[in-house]
Amino acid sequence: MLDLPWDFTAIARYFPGFYAAALLTLQITFFGILVGLVLGLVTGLMRLSTFKILNLPAKGYIWVIRGTPLLLQLMIIYYGLIDLVNIDRMPAAIIGLGVHNGAYIAEIFRGAIQSIERGQREAALSLGMTPTQAMIRVVLPQAFKRSVPALGNQFIIALKDSSLASAIAVRELLLRARQMGSSTLMMLEMLMIVGIYYLMMTTVLTLLVGRVEKRLQVSDYRD
Amino acid sequence: MIKIRELNKWFGDLHVLKDVDLDVAEKEVVVVIGASGSGKSTLLRCINFLEFAQKGQIFIDGKETDSRSKKLHLVRMEVGMVFQHFNLFPHRTVMGNVIEGLTQVKKLPREQALGQGRELLEKVGLSDKADVYPAMLSGGQKQRVAIARALAMKPKIMLFDEPTSALDPELVGEVLQVMKNLALEGMTMMVVSHEMGFAREVGDRVIYMDEGRIIEEGLPEELYKNPQHERTKSFLARLL
Ligand SMILES: Nc1ncnc2c1ncn2[C@@H]1O[C@H](COP(=O)(O)OP(=O)(O)OP(=O)(O)O)[C@@H](O)[C@H]1O
Ligand SMILES: [Mg+2]
Numbered sequence: 001m002l003d004l005p006w007d008f009t010a011i012a013r014y015f016p017g018f019y020a021a022a023l024l025t026l027q028i029t030f031f032g033i034l035v036g037l038v039l040g041l042v043t044g045l046m047r048l049s050t051f052k053i054l055n056l057p058a059k060g061y062i063w064v065i066r067g068t069p070l071l072l073q074l075m076i077i078y079y080g081l082i083d084l085v086n087i088d089r090m091p092a093a094i095i096g097l098g099v100h101n102g103a104y105i106a107e108i109f110r111g112a113i114q115s116i117e118r119g120q121r122e123a124a125l126s127l128g129m130t131p132t133q134a135m136i137r138v139v140l141p142q143a144f145k146r147s148v149p150a151l152g153n154q155f156i157i158a159l160k161d162s163s164l165a166s167a168i169a170v171r172e173l174l175l176r177a178r179q180m181g182s183s184t185l186m187m188l189e190m191l192m193i194v195g196i197y198y199l200m201m202t203t204v205l206t207l208l209v210g211r212v213e214k215r216l217q218v219s220d221y222r223d
Numbered sequence: 224m225i226k227i228r229e230l231n232k233w234f235g236d237l238h239v240l241k242d243v244d245l246d247v248a249e250k251e252v253v254v255v256i257g258a259s260g261s262g263k264s265t266l267l268r269c270i271n272f273l274e275f276a277q278k279g280q281i282f283i284d285g286k287e288t289d290s291r292s293k294k295l296h297l298v299r300m301e302v303g304m305v306f307q308h309f310n311l312f313p314h315r316t317v318m319g320n321v322i323e324g325l326t327q328v329k330k331l332p333r334e335q336a337l338g339q340g341r342e343l344l345e346k347v348g349l350s351d352k353a354d355v356y357p358a359m360l361s362g363g364q365k366q367r368v369a370i371a372r373a374l375a376m377k378p379k380i381m382l383f384d385e386p387t388s389a390l391d392p393e394l395v396g397e398v399l400q401v402m403k404n405l406a407l408e409g410m411t412m413m414v415v416s417h418e419m420g421f422a423r424e425v426g427d428r429v430i431y432m433d434e435g436r437i438i439e440e441g442l443p444e445e446l447y448k449n450p451q452h453e454r455t456k457s458f459l460a461r462l463l
Contacts, residue, residue: 119306138312
């Protein structure tokens with residue numbers, strides 16, 4: 001028998017021990033995405049506004065967030081702001097991930113809204129709708145549908161990015177793997193366990209997004 | 224019904240409407256013709272404020288509307304518009320399209336809106352398509368739904384911007400028929416269209432636009448047979 005320095009049976013043995021950490025990963029991701037969606041919708045709409053007071057802050061936010069690493073953003077929120085506000089590690093991770101994703105989701109929504117033919121808004125206005133009604137009743141529903149594939153992609157990125165919360169001491173999957181690796185001296189095995197967890201979660205997420213896309217096509221109406 | 228005075232519209236440096244004066248009486252059917260780029264669509268779009276003219280006045284039913292008004296949606300309610308490319312709402316059924324204005328703008332209870340919706344669909348001959356999505360319809364059917372959707376608001380005037388030019392030839396007739404019926408019922412209409420048969424049958428007046436100006440107008444028979452202006456002549460010669 002080949003004598004490997006690794007013990008792969010340990011993967012099976014230690015696998016269940018990561019359950020709580022996986023739950024934390026899911027929580028950060030879920031609430032991070034939720035914050036991101038809200039911020040993204042607001043920012044996306046502001047970005048499209050012709051008013052500079054709305055448009056410029058949105059532009060600035062997107063510029064800064066997309067131009068700096070998430071790891072840095074997390075550290076600023078958790079360590080950097082400590083003199084100002086003391087944010088717990090979990091909320092810090094969620095806020096960090098949310099603010100980060102908000103910038104990307106804003107661009108997704110903006111692109112989707114701009115891709116809706118001008119005639120849709122005009123038809124709504126010509127019925128006597130106000131610009132706000134036209135946006136809510138006619139443009140946004142179509143834009144949401146069009147942004148589903150890109151959003152799904154962004155959610156998967158967010159799930160994987162949640163591993164950066166390990167740098168601010170959130171005991172999610174990656175940090176758990178490093179701690180377990182040191183204590184058991186089986187670093188590769190522990191890292192492989194979290195790899196499997198991530199792969200399982202991203203696979204399920206991908207399937208879910210695919211399902212939603214299919215569902216939306218039932219009332220398919222594209223012409 | 225509509226009174227337009229010295230209307231001028233620029234797109235950047237491009238002077239698209241030049242001192243346009245126009246009166247449309249109640250129940251009148253005015254057909255607008257002219258070469259591509261002559262400003263026909265822009266004129267219609269200015270009347271319901273999808274575009275804003277920089278100079279001039281527009282009176283609808285005696286009331287002047289300022290394009291900076293916050294109440295433009297109230298003016299647009301009274302002016303129905305039918306577009307070349309239908310612009311139906313793809314995420315709503317045929318019935319959903321027709322009652323959208325009734326439920327959202329007029330705030331009618333759903334039941335009442337549905338009742339009116341059924342009447343309108345019957346009027347355009349599409350009662351059996353109420354629950355279908357627009358993507359399932361032919362072009363002619365789509366345009367008839369679009370007409371029903373605009374009519375639902377009980378507008379005082381209907382604007383049609385080349386309603387049949389995106390249609391296959393065999394589908395043009397069904398849309399024109401709906402429009403003819405509408406004209407016979409006494410709807411005030413402004414129609415950008417090169418369908419001479421329609422203009423002859425129900426048109427009260429034909430207007431010829433050229434480079435942003437109305438350079439000739441008259442009864443359909445006369446204008447088609449006996450155009451006065453050189454440019455009208457050469458345009459009509461090319462059309463035939
Ligand atoms: N949104 C816009 N921005 C800039 N230029 C425009 C815009 N819309 C129209 N134009 C220009 O204004 C002129 C008049 O356009 P308009 O659409 O009113 O012409 P039309 O008579 O309806 O032509 P067609 O028969 O091709 O529909 C054209 O030169 C066109 O290129
Ligand atoms: Mg046109």
